[in-house]
Amino acid sequence: MTDVAQQIQRLAAEIHDHDRRYYVEASPTISDREYDALLEQLRRLEADHPDLVASDSPTQRIGGEPLDAFRAVEHTQRMYSIDNSYEAEELTNWARRCYEAVDPQIVAIDSELKELEDRETGLKGKRDDAARQQREALNARRAELRAARDNRLDAAQREGYPIAGGYCAEPKVDGVAASLRYEAGRFVLGVTRGDGVRGDDITQNLRTLRSVPLALQGSASDIGVIEVRGEVYMPQPEFERVNRELVSAGDEPLVNPRNGTAGALKRLDPAITARNGLRLVVHGRGAIDPGVVESQSALLERCRAWGLPTNPLAERCATTHALLEYIERFEQKKQSLDYGVDGVVVKVDRFDLQERLGFTSRFPRWCLAYKYATEQAPTELLAIDWQMGKTGKLTPRAKMTPVFVAGTTVQHATLHNVGEMSRKDVRIGDTVLIEKAGEIIPQVVKVLDPDRPGRSDPVVPPRVCPWCDTPVVIEHDQRRLQEIEGWPRRVQREQELAAKQGREPEPPAEPPPVSILDESGRYCPNPACPAQLKERLWHFASRGQMDIDGLGEKVIEQLLQAGLVRSYGDLFRLHERRADLVKLERMGQKKVDNLLAGIEAAKGRGLARVLAALGIRHIGSTASTVLARQYGSLDALLAASVSELESFQTDGAESGIGPEIARSIFEYLHSERGVAILEDLRELGIVLSEEKPAVAARSGPLLGKTLVVTGTLAGYSRNEAHARIEAAGGKPGSSLSKATDYLVAGEKAGSKLAKAAQLGVPVLNEAQFEALLAGGEP
Structure with a gap:
């Protein structure tokens, strides 16, 4: 090796070491000016000797020309969202569910109870003495097991649900999720979360972050694949600097650091991304070669050894008592941090237990985000109107005196449903407290002046649809309905336990009847309702669904008013009404041609997009993608039973569909309306199949190139x-x-x-x- 090559290698290693000290260990040993001098020295040497430039050199973070567009990339493992909690009781209930699923004694008891149920099923129809004695023995054993289970859970509650390995708690950094892939220790791919199944390739932009090592250290080079998940964020000092520069240039400032981060990561020119001072913190894993790490806390420790930045404030907690203490301590500390956080992420630490707990269609069951109270502001409620959703749901919405909350001016806020509105006793003229749920959706928290004189009467919710006069369908909270339905069973269990213990039974208090406070939704059942049709068409054409360019809300309103569309299929027949389209206000020949081209392009979006676009209850982009890829075609999906839909596996794991989603998709596909809609789309040439995910080629003329x-x-x-x-x-x-x-x-x-x-x-x-x-x- 020449002297120059050695000097370049030494300088690169020294700069990588300083990056590690700054971003991983938070203990820099040189100033920014000294660091820049080292980087400039290396840059000059490489300019004179371009044949010695390595792909992971610190000077190569910004490379290449601006992209024409971002390439869509499928995640090797889905990137899920995290379920939220705002109360200590919710976190404790989550821990209880985890404990019930993984505690060996509880699992053994549940297994034996299931066995007893199966044995009892085998006795159905038998009335002889032997069968009666067997039933009595089964009931006695069942009561004994249930008592043991209750005692085990009571003890676990007192101890704080101490599952094996404990829990890992980390600050929930307010940024943008990303997945980073390293092969043989070298950074090869960075992808946004996207819809959780696929995201955008932002490798070039992530390379510009000094906190992202281009080559990992230590044993990482011996590991085939290391895929980590993390949060990219904009520190508060950088946010303030960027806004000063924007204002000086006469541009609009960023609303908040998260928006700034999202915008910077989606720049087609990585040189622009590099100006925003973004950082990465790693908090999870994707695909990692087996046996490398066995727990979340071990993963964070190993990441630090590899040179990946993790949050030094993460802690392993043995019980929920320790978790709640951590959450309380961190709430006091978070105000002093130079980056935004909106809570604490809690995970079951051991990966084998995480795999046993599995996933729902949207969230991991082994993970929960505990959110702190968000910014709030008082304002006057001026009116309550009703919004129609794509599924026919009527949602009450508060109209208020404009108020500034969490970075934006708010004039409307959701009241969720009639039950929620009634529990909060929200009335016109009240002074209400507003906050943004997740700092995005404004909602009414409570009424601040319920005892004021002359207060207006409670709002009367509509009994018929405001747009078509169809009587509404009222739904109630499922947990309350299950509580009422299960009350006789609770009485029976108490009687069995009392008999076993030789005492008089004390039946539990009978639950109160269902009332307006338990209402969870009002729906217009009329599929021809004009308000529903507008919302459904808007959803159908939106970017995340059929992505029909040029078909926005105002155009849909024009089409409906002109009587040009009455169904999804009518959109694809609009080429037959071109003359009528041109006559519409602000359309014109070119705009009409662009709209028709966008509609024609939408025909080939595939089955997943169609399912997500139809507005089927509980079927979003994640569930539709899983179903479409599992079955491949509409015909195969139609042939599946409810039990098949809820129980199939993907890559050896639960699909996440579950009984509720399975029932919803099955009922829609086999309903008169669903059949008519899908047959109409089929006849119009809309693609109702889905290609299987592409598998990386293992051979070919370019293998290894x-x-x-x-x-x-x-x-x-x-x-x-x-x-x-x-x-x-x-x-x-x-x-x-x-x-x-x-x-x-x-x-x-x-x-x-x-x-x-x-x-x-x-x-x-x-x-x-x-x-x-x-x-x-x-």
Whole structure:
């Protein structure tokens, strides 16, 4: 190795070490000015010796040209949201559920109870003495087991539900979730959370973060795959600096650091991302080679050893008592931090127990976010109106005197449902307290002046739909209905336990009857309701569903008023009404053509998008994607029973669909209305199938090769070229380095041609690229 090569290697290692001291250990040993001097020294040496530039050099964080668009990437493991809790009781109830599912004694008792039920089922219809004696024995054993279970849970409650391995508590940083993939210790891919199944490739932008190591340290290079999940955030000092610069330039300032982070990460030019001072904190895992780590606390420790930043305030807690103490302590500390937090994330520490607990369709069962109270403000409630949802649900909404809360001016707030509105006794003219749930959705917390003189009467909720006069359907809280339905069973259990213990039974108090306070929703059952149709069409056309360009709320209102659409299918028949469309206000020939082109493009979105777009209750983008990929086509989905829908597995784990979602999709697909809608869409040529997720090619002419595409190709978009590279076994790169095998250059290739010449990377034109894909010589 030459002296220059050694000097470059030494400087790079020294700069990486300072990054680690600053971002991982929070104990820098040099000033920013000294750090910049080292970086400039390395940059000059590499400029004079481009053949010695390594892909993970600190100077290579900003590389490559601006992207044309972000490439969609499928996560190797889904990125779930986290369920929220706002009360200590909710956290304790969550811990109880975890304890019941993993405690060996509880699990053994539940297993034996299930066995007793099966044995009792086998005695159905038998009336002889032997069967009667067996039933008595079964009941006695059942009462004994239930008493033992109750005693075990009572003791666990007193101790704070001490599950094996305990819990891990971490600050919930207010940022943007991302997944980072390292192969043989080198950073190769960064992806946004997206819809949890797929996200955007933001590798170039994440490389600009000094807190993201381009190469891991220690034993990481010996591990095939390390995929970690974390939060990218903008520290408060950087947020203030960026806003000062924006205001000085005459631009609008950022609303808050989270919005600033999201905007910076979605910049197509990584040089712009680099100006925002973003940071990463790692808090979870995706795909990691088996046996590397066995718990959350061990993962955080190992990440620090690899050079990945984690939160030093994370703690392992043995019980819920310790968790609540941590949460209380951290609430006092969080005000002094230079980054935003909105709570504490609590996880079951051991990974084997996490796997046993599994997932719902949206959340891990082994994880919970405890949220602190958000910013609140008082204001006057001026009126209550009713909004129609895409499923026909009527939601009360408060109209208020405008008030500034958590960064924005709020004039409307949700009242959720009639039961919630009644419990809070919200009336027109009240002074109410407003907050933003999750700092996003404004809601009414409580009435501040319930005893004021001359207060108005309670609001009378509608008994018929305000738009079509159809009598509404009222639904009540399922837990209350189950409580009432299960009351006789509770009495029976108390009697069995009392008989076993030789005492007089004390039946539990009978639950009160269902009232308006238990109401969870009012629905208009009329599928032809004009207000429902507008909401359904808007949802159907929205970006996360069928993504019909040009079909916004105002255009939908025009189409409805003109009588041009009465169903989803009518949207795809609009090409037959082009003359009528052109006559609409503010449409014109070009706008109509663009709208029709957007509708035609939507035909090929696939089954997952169609299912999510139809507004089926409980079926969002996550559930629709899981169902579409499992069954592949509408016909296969129609052939599935409810039990099949709720019990299938994906990649050897629970699908997360569950009984409620399964019933909802089955009932819709087999309802008269659902059948008519889907047959109409089928006849119109809408794609009602879904391709199976692509599996990375294990062979092909480009196996083991890295190709970077630049400029404009005649036969391929950038994404199509990347897909062809992957299908041939290769890997599409975003920036040039000595490790790049080929640069594919189209028209207007730009600066990458000069860099390829410096690095000695072969350059291919489009014809040579196609020859290489076909297995020939370039």
